[in-house]
Amino acid sequence: MQIYFDQENQVSEELLETMKKAASLCVKKEGLDEDSCEVSVSFVSGDEIHTLNREYRGVDRVTDVLSFPQYEGADEIQDVIDMIGTCELGDVVICRDRARQQAEEFGHSFERELIYLFVHSILHLLGYDHMQEEEKKVMRAREEEIMDELGIPRRTDRKEEGEGALTEEQKTSLFRKAMEASRNAYAPYSHYHVGAALLAEDGQIFTGVNVENASYPAGICAERSAGVQAVTAGYRKFTAIAVASPDGEASMCGVCRQFFTEFSKDMIVIYGEDEARLKAERLSALLPSDFVLPEKER
Ligand code: THU
Numbered sequence: 001m002q003i004y005f006d007q008e009n010q011v012s013e014e015l016l017e018t019m020k021k022a023a024s025l026c027v028k029k030e031g032l033d034e035d036s037c038e039v040s041v042s043f044v045s046g047d048e049i050h051t052l053n054r055e056y057r058g059v060d061r062v063t064d065v066l067s068f069p070q071y072e073g074a075d076e077i078q079d080v081i082d083m084i085g086t087c088e089l090g091d092v093v094i095c096r097d098r099a100r101q102q103a104e105e106f107g108h109s110f111e112r113e114l115i116y117l118f119v120h121s122i123l124h125l126l127g128y129d130h131m132q133e134e135e136k137k138v139m140r141a142r143e144e145e146i147m148d149e150l151g152i153p154r155r156t157d158r159k160e161e162g163e164g165a166l167t168e169e170q171k172t173s174l175f176r177k178a179m180e181a182s183r184n185a186y187a188p189y190s191h192y193h194v195g196a197a198l199l200a201e202d203g204q205i206f207t208g209v210n211v212e213n214a215s216y217p218a219g220i221c222a223e224r225s226a227g228v229q230a231v232t233a234g235y236r237k238f239t240a241i242a243v244a245s246p247d248g249e250a251s252m253c254g255v256c257r258q259f260f261t262e263f264s265k266d267m268i269v270i271y272g273e274d275e276a277r278l279k280a281e282r283l284s285a286l287l288p289s290d291f292v293l294p295e296k297e298r
Contacts, residue, residue: 001027001034006042010096015111018150019118025146026122027089030074036081039125041092041118049095064102065117066093073127089125092118106279112152119146140276166240171270171278174199178222178244178270181207185222188212194222194245198230201237206230223256227263236263242270249273257287265290 001024008016019041024034044052050062057066068091071077080087094117103113123139130136166174174197182195187210194210208226212219220228223241230238241260243250252269260267265284272278284290 002038004038004040006040008041008043010043011114015114018111018115018152022115022119022146022150023122025149026119026126026142029142029146030077030126032074032077033081036086037077038086038088039090039092039122040088041094043094043096046095046097049093049098052093062095062098064095064098065121067091067121067124068093069125069127071125071127077126089122092121092125094118094121105281106277107281112147115150115152116143116147119143136274140274144276166268166270166280171240171242171268171280172275174205174240174242175244175270175272175275175278177205177207178242179246181209182222182245185209186211189214189216189219192245192247192250194243194250196222196226196244197242198223198226198238199240199242200230200235201239204230204233204235206233206235221253221256222250223252224259227256227259231263238264238267240268240270244271252286254287257283258291261287261290 001020003020003023005016023037023039027034027037046062049064049066050060052066053063054060056068070088070090071080077087077089094114096114099114099117100110103110106113120139120143123142128135128139128142130139177197178195180195181197182193185193185195187193189212192210196208198206198208200206206226206229208222208224208229210220210222211225223243226241238260241252243252249272251271260283265282267283268280269283269286270278270280
């Protein structure tokens, strides 16, 4: 497989080699002859990718990776190869700094993030998409399969050692419970449905949903609705909370952060767009300066 890199000095030789392997795997899995396929890859700055994102997608913000496919999918690519012997699949544009930042956020290595983004982008060039729920599942499954075959370990939570450690499976399972709960969300005003699954120290799980009201401020977030149930049942120490929404990533709001910081500053907050891209962070990192009453007023 021929890859034309631009600004490749931004990453190590080793990483470039892994990218080549990753691209070959993606192509081979489509039944295409890797030697007949070509891809162009550019490493750009945050400002550059921001401009490209605005100009080509009408989205006015920095992003991690952009894909510019030439063809609809593997069948069309095969037709081109049959006709002229080679096929230029399209362009991948990656922002290394953004990848580094995301790796930090996800708590996994820069290598994993960069390769994941690259695989994601190559799959776009091969016709994959994630606009619809079904196609998203297919794309995510293929991404994971390729990451596994490349031997790049699944995300590991940097902060996993010590108290409150959770395995990837536990995080995924809690997130699933939150997503399931979101079906009962009452959100006729925002149409944003949220579910939360709160894991107490003894393994008990409480779920909650957002419950809105015609008097808007009377509504409550999913996290706190799980929290009040747990406290009502006598629980005050929590290991983790997962927050999920079928309507896009739900990041715990400031009020909920403060609510839980009262009980367990070190609990792990799990959230993300979907199961394959979960983020896990300590509450104390999400709310470094929590409010506590001055001692004298207690
Ligand atoms: N919401 C939650 O339930 N949890 C969050 O972490 C963010 C926001 C709800 C509140 C409201 O019902 C709707 O989402 C839109 O703000």
